[in-house]
Amino acid sequence: MEYTFSKSVDALSSSAVREILKLTQGNQVLSLAGGLPAEDSFPIQEMREAFNRAFDLGAKSLQYGLTDGYIPLREWVASRMKQKHMNVGLDNMLLTTGSQQAVDLLCRVYLDEGDVVLVENPTYLAAVQLFQFRGIRAIPVEGDSEGMDLEDLAKKIAQYRPKMVYVIPTFANPTGKVWSLERRQGLLAQCKANNILILEDDPYGEIQFDGEASYRSIFSLDEHPTNSCVVYTSTFSKIVAPGLRTGWAIGDQRVISMMVKAKQAVDLQSSTIDQIALHELLSRFDLESHIEKIRASYKERMEWMNELLLAQSWDGVQWEKPRGGMFLWVNLPADVDAEKLLARSVQEGVAFVPGKPFYAAEPQHNTMRLNYTLLNREDTQLAIARLGKAFTEYSKSLVTQ
Amino acid sequence: MEYTFSKSVDALSSSAVREILKLTQGNQVLSLAGGLPAEDSFPIQEMREAFNRAFDLGAKSLQYGLTDGYIPLREWVASRMKQKHMNVGLDNMLLTTGSQQAVDLLCRVYLDEGDVVLVENPTYLAAVQLFQFRGIRAIPVEGDSEGMDLEDLAKKIAQYRPKMVYVIPTFANPTGKVWSLERRQGLLAQCKANNILILEDDPYGEIQFDGEASYRSIFSLDEHPTNSCVVYTSTFSKIVAPGLRTGWAIGDQRVISMMVKAKQAVDLQSSTIDQIALHELLSRFDLESHIEKIRASYKERMEWMNELLLAQSWDGVQWEKPRGGMFLWVNLPADVDAEKLLARSVQEGVAFVPGKPFYAAEPQHNTMRLNYTLLNREDTQLAIARLGKAFTEYSKSLVTQ
Numbered sequence: 017m018e019y020t021f022s023k024s025v026d027a028l029s030s031s032a033v034r035e036i037l038k039l040t041q042g043n044q045v046l047s048l049a050g051g052l053p054a055e056d057s058f059p060i061q062e063m064r065e066a067f068n069r070a071f072d073l074g075a076k077s078l079q080y081g082l083t084d085g086y087i088p089l090r091e092w093v094a095s096r097m098k099q100k101h102m103n104v105g106l107d108n109m110l111l112t113t114g115s116q117q118a119v120d121l122l123c124r125v126y127l128d129e130g131d132v133v134l135v136e137n138p139t140y141l142a143a144v145q146l147f148q149f150r151g152i153r154a155i156p157v158e159g160d161s162e163g164m165d166l167e168d169l170a171k172k173i174a175q176y177r178p179k180m181v182y183v184i185p186t187f188a189n190p191t192g193k194v195w196s197l198e199r200r201q202g203l204l205a206q207c208k209a210n211n212i213l214i215l216e217d218d219p220y221g222e223i224q225f226d227g228e229a230s231y232r233s234i235f236s237l238d239e240h241p242t243n244s245c246v247v248y249t250s251t252f253s254k255i256v257a258p259g260l261r262t263g264w265a266i267g268d269q270r271v272i273s274m275m276v277k278a279k280q281a282v283d284l285q286s287s288t289i290d291q292i293a294l295h296e297l298l299s300r301f302d303l304e305s306h307i308e309k310i311r312a313s314y315k316e317r318m319e320w321m322n323e324l325l326l327a328q329s330w331d332g333v334q335w336e337k338p339r340g341g342m343f344l345w346v347n348l349p350a351d352v353d354a355e356k357l358l359a360r361s362v363q364e365g366v367a368f369v370p371g372k373p374f375y376a377a378e379p380q381h382n383t384m385r386l387n388y389t390l391l392n393r394e395d396t397q398l399a400i401a402r403l404g405k406a407f408t409e410y411s412k413s414l415v416t417q
Numbered sequence: 418m419e420y421t422f423s424k425s426v427d428a429l430s431s432s433a434v435r436e437i438l439k440l441t442q443g444n445q446v447l448s449l450a451g452g453l454p455a456e457d458s459f460p461i462q463e464m465r466e467a468f469n470r471a472f473d474l475g476a477k478s479l480q481y482g483l484t485d486g487y488i489p490l491r492e493w494v495a496s497r498m499k500q501k502h503m504n505v506g507l508d509n510m511l512l513t514t515g516s517q518q519a520v521d522l523l524c525r526v527y528l529d530e531g532d533v534v535l536v537e538n539p540t541y542l543a544a545v546q547l548f549q550f551r552g553i554r555a556i557p558v559e560g561d562s563e564g565m566d567l568e569d570l571a572k573k574i575a576q577y578r579p580k581m582v583y584v585i586p587t588f589a590n591p592t593g594k595v596w597s598l599e600r601r602q603g604l605l606a607q608c609k610a611n612n613i614l615i616l617e618d619d620p621y622g623e624i625q626f627d628g629e630a631s632y633r634s635i636f637s638l639d640e641h642p643t644n645s646c647v648v649y650t651s652t653f654s655k656i657v658a659p660g661l662r663t664g665w666a667i668g669d670q671r672v673i674s675m676m677v678k679a680k681q682a683v684d685l686q687s688s689t690i691d692q693i694a695l696h697e698l699l700s701r702f703d704l705e706s707h708i709e710k711i712r713a714s715y716k717e718r719m720e721w722m723n724e725l726l727l728a729q730s731w732d733g734v735q736w737e738k739p740r741g742g743m744f745l746w747v748n749l750p751a752d753v754d755a756e757k758l759l760a761r762s763v764q765e766g767v768a769f770v771p772g773k774p775f776y777a778a779e780p781q782h783n784t785m786r787l788n789y790t791l792l793n794r795e796d797t798q799l800a801i802a803r804l805g806k807a808f809t810e811y812s813k814s815l816v817t818q
Contacts, residue, residue, distance in 0.1 A: 019669065022529045055475075060478075063479065113514060120683040274429065
């Protein structure tokens with residue numbers, strides 16, 4: 017038998033990074049590579065009780081359910097969204113297998129092969145891969161610490177006639193960046209004027225370190241839900257636990273209902289019991305205090321990593337302290353190739369993700385993403401020490417070349 | 418904002434049937450329409466305990482897991498497959514969100530727009546819709562009670578040069594049909610000779626009413642796992658519970674690894690906790706006895722429906738008693754349009770699925786699918802009585818036309 021795959025699998029070919037990171041599985045390599053939440057933040061006991069209550073509800077917890085998701089959980093999400101200035105009804109929402117699936121479903125119902133999506137530069141690598149997998153062209157728009165450059169956005173809109181813009185405006189992956197209100201409004205205005213859909217991906221919005229600041233979602237700034245120019249997606253992965261794989265998308269009912277039909281075709285529905293248990297959890301859980309704890313813990317971890325990095329005193333290495341989220345984005349000296357540094361680092365027992373796969377077009381080779389949420393204090397210290405050793409040795413090898 | 422959807426959404430447009438069936442939600446309509454397992458077959462107490470044991474394993478039950486699925490559960494499936502003459506390693510398998518997702522993932526990595534898939538006539542409607550959603554042409558092959566007609570298969574292969582054949586050879590949906598060994602071998606031989614992949618969908622294989630007979634999977638008849646011409650998919654939905662949304666696919670490692678990469682792009686992974694709990698259940702559960710109970714219960718329900726239908730003595734109505742599975746496929750008199758009968762039936766308080774959407778090409782309008790697993794004895798009796806009334810009235814209206 018000779019297998020002939022679809023054209024789209026070309027976009028799925030293994031990356032050098034994935035191969036290196038595979039080497040880290042099951043051994044003593046400390047990982048700053050993933051985007052995993054701290055396991056001590058999971059409400060295990062409360063979740064166990066919530067599953068028990070879900071079973072008390074009887075057989076329906078194990079039966080097929082609605083494609084768009086368990087109604088009481090959708091009601092809970094709607095009420096939460098309302099607190100954040102997003103007023104939506106149940107018909108404006110579907111629950112998904114993580115927010116990753118929301119991105120896939122929207123692509124499938126909204127974009128054809130060859131269509132253009134504008135993205136930040138850099139942006140979430142799995143979104144870029146998903147666009148490529150569907151034959152969609154992802155075109156980067158330049159930006160700074162405030163968000164996308166609105167002039168470059170206008171230029172790219174004129175040049176590429178995109179159907180969609182994909183953004184993570186609050187504590188972006190990988191950069192940790194937060195868009196200013198002005199840039200959010202600017203993006204929205206240009207997209208409305210040009211009939212371009214915005215996919216606002218907000219997995220990290222709740223993980224905010226500076227308590228007072230308020231970052232309005234782009235969705236909330238637009239008329240909504242009807243005629244909204246924005247589809248907004250978020251997830252329980254970072255505020256409860258990722259293993260339940262539950263996210264949601266909200267938008268105009270015409271868009272959402274199409275996504276529901278697509279979901280029916282691709283997997284019928286996500287787990288019934290997980291959705292019911294999540295609702296049981298949330299109906300008795302003090303989520304606000306829980307989020308406060310996560311914020312405090314992640315902020316402490318971020319500050320600790322920042323301190324450890326400063327203590328390394330590497331020449332020409334720069335980063336901005338993130339105001340939220342899970343990642344620290346590092347600019348290395350221009351002559352450093354972060355993929356080569358990774359290979360050396362894995363030998364020393366530490367892994368990270370080089371910046372390259374986060375760029376939709378021309379990559380910057382001298383960037384890397386460090387996760388600070390997974391490892392504890394001691395392991396983070398050890399990881400940065402190992403990274404320091406790898407960096408020093410790698411830098412020496414550059415000089416001798 | 419004016420929304421412009423992808424071309425593929427045309428395949429997702431609402432069907433008349435779906436609109437009629439929507440009317441049945443939340444009111445007194447008895448449904449023979451779905452494919453829902455009997456809720457009294459769910460091992461609720463055992464499942465509750467399994468989830469508790471999963472929580473005993475600690476935080477990893479709520480953390481991100483592997484895209485291809487929880488290793489101990491894959492090991493369990495591999496050992497189960499071995500009992501059924503299918504010898505596969507972990508690299509030959511991925512766990513999916515129900516077997517529906519396995520069909521989607523294989524389509525995405527193996528088929529391009531315009532490619533042809535041969536299917537039974539009729540076949541599983543959600544597979545047909547999925548093919549159409551991806552722009553794949555589904556071409557029906559004629560068949561009889563033994564399976565596909567091998568001559569028509571040869572003709573269609575020559576004519577359409579298909580890349581894949583999709584079949585449900587054991588207790589098919591919607592017909593309940595079981596393929597003979599000869600037809601299984603014949604399909605395999607032709608596909609091997611022509612380098613055509615077979616997708617063998619086997620959600621119902623365990624739901625067998627005649628205890629002694631042994632139906633070999635097509636996968637088991639082929640060389641495997643390497644160079645297998647078959648990708649086989651099944652699910653826990655019918656032997657444990659559908660609400661956990663856990664299925665699996667097995668095949669050549671090259672095909673499976675591509676499906677894993679596609680899954681990583683579309684939803685990262687299915688629920689961690691559900692997979693761990695399922696493994697906890699299965700490692701202590703007497704699955705064989707449980708399946709025996711389901712078989713006995715569904716056989717009794719099937720016999721009961723068969724008896725009730727016979728008692729109706731409808732003119733020109735025919736069906737074959739299924740040897741397994743969840744459906745009874747009914748041929749109505751030639752002048753009956755099952756969609757019109759459905760509209761009348763819903764008024765009487767009973768719903769079913771007309772045969773039309775199960776046909777990839779020219780539909781037979783005088784067919785319908787009845788599910789016998791969901792309703793209890795009394796409700797089934799009431800449902801068939803209502804169906805009888807609707808049929809009689811509808812038949813009268815035909816005469817007077």
